[in-house]
Amino acid sequence: MMFERVLIAEDHESSNISVRKTLEDLGIEIAHYVFYCDDALTWIQKARQNDEPYDLLITDLSFEEDHNKQRITGGTELIKAVRQAQPNLKILVFSAENKAAVIDALYDELGINAYVRKARNDAQELKLAINTIYKSNKYISANLRQGIKAKNAYEFADVDIAIISLLSQGIPQKNIPFHLQQKGISPSGLSSVEKRLNLMREALEFSKNEQLVVYCKDFGLI
Amino acid sequence: MMFERVLIAEDHESSNISVRKTLEDLGIEIAHYVFYCDDALTWIQKARQNDEPYDLLITDLSFEEDHNKQRITGGTELIKAVRQAQPNLKILVFSAENKAAVIDALYDELGINAYVRKARNDAQELKLAINTIYKSNKYISANLRQGIKAKNAYEFADVDIAIISLLSQGIPQKNIPFHLQQKGISPSGLSSVEKRLNLMREALEFSKNEQLVVYCKDFGLI
């Protein structure tokens, strides 16, 4: 009636503790925890080999570097690796990340089963999400639904974020065509660059490129 | 031999749980907790009136808005209010904030007793910090010391961040003198604006203002 074998990948000790406590409250007996992504993958593989595979992985997104160098450096890559190692494992992401672009990508491209944001009632929501995906496969937070819809401001194309990224790195506008060509991105003409910048500024009611870069920074697009 | 009455102000349920557990481990019996800043101040005042004042406040910095509108909206303002209500109360900030500029200001301007960053071994560090400030008044994380030193890149003056802030809001460079005068900031001449921007770019080895705004964004200066 509930997940039996759960693995927690979370580098923050405090978060790790409260997730464990939450699982305890749910009556889940086997809840292992690791602080590093590499360990997570290892444990999952080993459990499979021993015919005791995990049911559920709860993972954070951002893992901080330290002396203990890792092959897998973040939750996103961990999920990719896990999807290969054990495709049927359900994945719940528990992170403070609040950028619609990032969360959308998790659902759409990596096919995670649930995303719970570290926020006001996160422990309660964690329980709800776990219960939900145990039977129905997907959980999408009510909070999140509106956030995802709120991104109708402007649909950034690949070339757009490439341009803004180059700008934010100090590349002069007139040199951007050259860099775009090198990356095989088109259109790459200087006029096109100017036109797209103009378009973005107009759509977002900005007047200067400085505003564009901070905007994209805020939304995690660069 | 240890704090007797502790108040926790932390809106994230999960963090709240693990802080409580940590205090439990330390043998602190009276650990109240609130999820809103206004409640924190109320409880502190009430406890004082009842001659049972708190010894220690553990608070987060960022509190998220919700339907429950608050007078005090964040940890910084809470600390200011608390310092007035009960100057001798020791304050430990427990937050994910990692910007040297912000943390420095907490120690220097608000006189907090300890800052523990939500990070890999945060629960352990929390215990250490609590023990330390119980006897010695100030705790500064070893991790942090180096971070604070690492900010020797460029010392931003008030006028610098004002200029960059205006730029990031889309104010054309040539209009910045006008806005600076309105705020009573000097120097305000256009040449001075240009000169300061040039100075900053040179010091940080940037070539464009776009880089400056993302840099300041990253370090929480704007």
Next chain:
DNA sequence: CCCCGGGTTACGGTTTCCCGTAAGAAAGGC
């Protein structure tokens, strides 16, 4: 085949920004 339309690029004029120089103003020493 030609024509057409969307998307891309090239070209000019105008504005803004960049940067060096020099004039002006304020603070401190003699």
Next chain:
DNA sequence: GCCTTTCTTACGGGAAACCGTAACCCGGGG
């Protein structure tokens, strides 16, 4: 008082960015 030093401001040439227009390329329909 005067002079020096430092900070601030004013000016002007040159580069970059901005913006409108027009030419170009390229696939689809007639």
